[in-house]
Each structure stands twice: as C-alpha cells, then as structure tokens.
Amino acid sequence: MTTLSYMLLLFVTLDIFQTVSLGKSGVTTNVTCSLKSNIIRWDWTPRFPMCSETMGSNIKIFDVAKGKVALKRFVHRLKLLENSTLQIKHPFSSDSGLFTCVSHNGETSKTEIQIEPGCKNNVLLEKHSASHSLTLKCSLCKTTPIYELNRFEWKLNNTPATNIKGVSVSMNGDILEIHSTQKVSPGKWICIFSLNTLWFAEYCMDEDKEDKEIDTDNRIGGLQVLQIVGIILLAIILVLAVIVIAFLYNKFAVRKGETYQLTKDDNAEIAIIQSDASRTDPMLEAPSELNYMTIMFSENQATAVALGRPNVYASLKVK
Template identity: 90%
Template sequence: MATFSYMLLLSVTLDIFQTVILGKSGVVTNVTCSLKSNIIRWDWTPSFPVCSETMGTNIKIFDVAKGKVALKRFIHRLKLTENYTLQIRHPISSDSGLFTCVSHNGETSKTKIQIEPGCMNNVLLEKHSTSHSLTLKCSLCKTTPIYELDRFEWKLNNTPVTNIKGVTVSKNGDILEIQSTQKASPGKWICIFSPNTLWFAEYCMDEDKEDKEIDTGNRINGLQVLQIVGIVLLAIILILAVIVIAFLYNKFTVRKGETYQVTKDDNAEIAMIPSDASRTDPMLEAPSELNYMTIMFSENQATTVALGSPNVYASLKVK
C-alpha cells in the first residue's frame, strides 16, 4: 500500500515539479530538457499574455522534426542545441513563461523561465521594490558623446503614461514610480531613449501579478511551495514505508536465544519439547523424536528458562 501511494504521488509530483531559471534581458538563456526519449517539439505558455500579446497555453514554438521556429515572435531567436536544449537569444521580459519539451510518447519536461530586467537595446532597466511602491529606472548601457543628455519617455501598451493615476515620472524620464495603493494597468511598460527610439527596454506586469510586484524579494513563489510540499510528502511516505518493512521483518523473523521468565505461586511442572523431538508434528506432518525436559519449582519461585532452539513446543501443568 505504501509503495502504491509513493508511486501515485510520484507520478503526480513529477508533472508539478519544474525547474526555475532566472534569466536576464539581452543575455542568452538555455532551457534544458530532462527527457531521454525523442523530442518532437517545444511548447510555451506565456507568464504575461497581455504583455507578450500572446494568448493561450502550450503554444508550439519549435518543431524539432522540421528544425524550425513555429511562432513568429521567436523567429531568429530560438536555436536547438545538443540534448534538445532550447537556446533563447536576446530574451526579453515578455518571453517569460513555462517552456515544455514534449516527447513522441507524450512525456513532458517543464521549465519555468523568468526574464528579469537587464541591458537590452543599449538600455539598462532596473527594478526596485519596497513595501509601498515599485520603481523602474532606465539608463544607457554604454554612454556615447553623440547624446549629451539621457532623456527617456515611458509608454504602457504603446500609450504615454503621463495621465495614469498613481504613476509618477522623474523630470528627465529615467525613473518611473508606481504606488502600491494604485492598481496599475497590466501590460507592457516600455522605457524609450528619446534621442534614439531604437534604444528601449520593456517590463511586463500582468493582471494577476501586478500586486505581487511590490515587495516580493523575500516571498516564496507558488511553484517553490508546491515543490516543498511534494518533497515533504514523499519523505513522510518513505519513512512510513521503512517503518512498515522493519515491523514486518521483525514479526516474521525467528529470534534465537530468547529468555522467558516463568513465575507461579503454586508448584508447577514445565515440559520442554525441542524441535528435533520424535513426534508427528501437526504443522509439518513429519515424525521426529520426543525428548522431554522437566523443570520443577516450588511456590513463590521464579525460574528463567533459556530457549536456545528457534522452534520449541512447551506444555505447562500446574499442580
């Protein structure tokens, strides 16, 4: 029963457990596949559907058989390397999501990718969270004498953020602050370098995640909680299985050299019949010799009888 429960729980938790990888914007991220059988495709479920402008789950992004990218947003940015590892080039915040490799027999291996702010298109985006606000700051990765001042502008889903309540922007536009009391609109927040609009960086917030963006540094995400709970349950089942096995082993293993304490107020006579005695054993139905050993003790005496043979038949006659 314990083994069955263990296997059942294991089959469930294997689908829950996922590898979590934190990537950086602009830095190549490798997604490994733990399956050993032939892989037919890679799927993707976006963490930020609004920001990525991609709705749905388990969207095919790479066809292994054809060796081609299957989703437009990843064109020229995905490459399959050895052991079916998926390489993401120039990753951005909206690439975050659940990446799943699928084998020909339906087995899956899931990896959660979270792309954190970094340097992308020569714009470095940094995030700072406190208990009361979320601050996004932009600067150039590499300064150039061509542009004397760092001037930035912010957009939310391609709309200027100037009139969004609870959102403040610094004078030169490099710092944007979202107050915790304001439920900011979900979507893609873009920081654009005004003198050269080809230099920009993005930050994603989704409707279900925006409130969690504030002061999340010391929180454990839901995936980690599932992993911890699963590991604890597996450990408990393994411990119970070991206890049951040990109990059954001790119960059915014959002990040698046991000592029995016999106490009786009246005189008694104990007849010991070893297993090699000559008789017809009703259990084994095999004849053997009878050799009796009688131990007498008087009133209020206690006698210790050592049984050296593993199989002993005893009869007690009280006088």
C-alpha cells in the same frame, strides 16, 4: 498495491515538479530538457499574456522534426542545441514563462524562466520595489558624445505614462515611479530613448496588478511543501486502502466459514429435519438452543459445526 503506490507517487511528483531558472534581458538564455528520449517539440506558456500579446497555454514554439520556429515572436531567436537544449537569443521580459519539452511518447520536462530586467537595445532598466510601490529607472548601457543626456519616454501598453494616474515621471524621464501597483493596470511598460527610438527596454507586470518576482529558494521550498503534502495524502490513501482490504478480507473469511459445505460420501446418509420451536431435543428434554447445523465429512470422518438455518435438527446415520 505496490504498483498503485508507485503510480500515485509518480503522478504527484510529476504534477508539481519543475525547474526554475533566471535570465537577463538581452543575455542569451538556455533552457534544458531532462528527458532521455527524443523530443518532438517545445511548448511555451507565457507568464505575462498581456505583455507578450500571446494568449493561451502550451503554445508550440519549436517543431523539432522540421527544425523550425513555430511562433512569430520567436523567429530568428530560437535554436536547438545538443541534448535537446533550447537557446533563446536576445530575450525580452515578456519571454518569461513555462517552457516544456515534449517527447514522442508524451513525456514532458518543464522549466520556468523569468527574464529579469537588464541591458537590452543599449538601454539598462533597473527596478526597485517596496511594499506596493515600484520604481523603474532607465539609462544607456553605452553613451556617446552625441547622446550625453539621458532623456526617456515611458509608455504602458502604448499609452503615455504621463496620462496614467498614480504614476510620476522624473524631469528627463529616466525614473518612473508607480505609487501603488494595486491601482495601475498591468501590461508592458516601455522605456524609450527619446533621441533614438530603436533603443528601448520593457518591463512586464502581472495581471493581478502586483509586481512579483520569482524567488528561487522560496519557489523550490514551495514545491517541497507540495511534495510533502502529496506524500502525506498518499500515505493516508494507502492506510485507508489497507483498512478497507483488511475489513473485506475478514468479512469474506467469516462468510466462508459460515458457508454450508457438504462432502458427499457413498457410505453415509444425512437426514435434515425442519422443526418448529415447540419440539424438544430428546437428549436435553428442552427446546434446542442449536440454531445452526453444518455437517462436513470425508473418508468416514464427520465433524459437526454449529451453522445453518434456525431451529434445525440433524441426524447422521453411517452405514
């Protein structure tokens, strides 16, 4: 029972626990692995499949044995450090997701990474959200006399933002306002500097058409709630298990007491006579109320217990 309880508790804990970490676009981010044993690979489940243009879950991105990146989008951007830490260079918003290190014996350690908007490719992207609306603003991280004016263009999945209903763009393109995130298709929003298309920044929206951020405190609080619920369910299961075991044990004990047992003795003879209801007990001169008879004896001792089949008379003759 103790081992079963521990396994169930371990299952509940491992099933819901994961680390949440925040990063910035363009700023190198490290993903730690809590496993003690040697790991064989790193997997990735994108948070924004449409934005990252990568579908699926638990996609292998780094092969530890070969020391090579296993997914094209991360080529030249991943590096394995000491203690099995994975380093992500020049992270994009679309890199957000669940990173999992896997050991040789199948153990896993999960870390959810959310890459927040920041300065990437000399473009600083900022966001301001309210209710179901969202405002994105772009500006240059560093300006030069050649590029004094901040002129930008916006695209959603390669479609010009000016062609999308429910979206408005400022005169010089530095501010984009999404009036209702419920009515705008999700995906990758790109802010491109008009005079140098190599300078751009991206912002990803969820597939449920809502702009969601990872609130570390709320997320951890949610995990704690799930853990509490799991522990409560485990306690209920254990209580029910104890009740069932107690019931079965009691039932077994009763049946064991009702079992017809005889210890055969060379110096004793037992005669069991089947009788019908019309016969009377010679001692009581009335129909016998003795419904059961079991005789247990050993070493010239005899004990009579009211057990056995209905309407049975028994006599004991000891030599």
